[in-house]
Amino acid sequence: MGRLFVIDLEGLVYSCKHCQTHFALTNDLISKSFHCKHGRAYLFDNVVNVTVGEREHRIMLTGWHTVADIFCVSCGSLVGWKYEIAYDKSQKYKEGKFIIERFKVLGPYGGGYDMNQDEPMSGSDEE
Numbered sequence: 001m002g003r004l005f006v007i008d009l010e011g012l013v014y015s016c017k018h019c020q021t022h023f024a025l026t027n028d029l030i031s032k033s034f035h036c037k038h039g040r041a042y043l044f045d046n047v048v049n050v051t052v053g054e055r056e057h058r059i060m061l062t063g064w065h066t067v068a069d070i071f072c073v074s075c076g077s078l079v080g081w082k083y084e085i086a087y088d089k090s091q092k093y094k095e096g097k098f099i100i101e102r103f104k105v106l107g108p109y110g111g112g113y114d115m116n117q118d119e120p121m122s123g124s125d126e127e
Contacts, residue, residue, distance in 0.1 A: 006074060007048045012108035014042070014100065016049075021074040023047045023100060026108050030097065035061075040102040041080065047098045049073045055084055063088040070098060079104040 012026040024047045034041040053069040066085035071078055080100040086092050 004073060009048065014044075014105045014107060016072045016075060016077060016079065017104055017106050018077050019072065019075040020106065021049050021072055023049060023072075023079070023105060024098075034099060036080075036099065036101055038101055038103060041099045042102060042105070043094070044098045044100060047100065050079065050098075052082055062091050065091070065094070070100075077104065 006021055009022040009025055013022045014024045014026070014029070015022050024044045028044045028046045029042060030045055031043040032040070034043050047070070049072065050070040051073055053071065055066050055068045058065055058067050064087045065083055067081040067083055069078055069081050080098060082098050083094040083096065086094050
């Protein structure tokens, strides 16, 4: 196994709740309004310090997508997935973007839940 290099981000970051490894800057956050089978999730334009698993086809609330699970490089926790292909034209904006499940991360101020509970959900996610 090779040497592990972890990128430390500067500024307000989202990080792994288990090992505090940085995942993304607040500037990379696209939406806090996504939902997955375990609750709410965040959509990011860019993330670091994750490994990408095998591609697979999944049916989600907004249709078929090809996705790959993403894992924390430090502790190996499953933290979300990457949208590889969206088959519906209205969902193409998700391609190359990342979903991180809210309960898997610490917010930029160290909290595990950085979202108003009453905030309406508008995004797609797993069935």
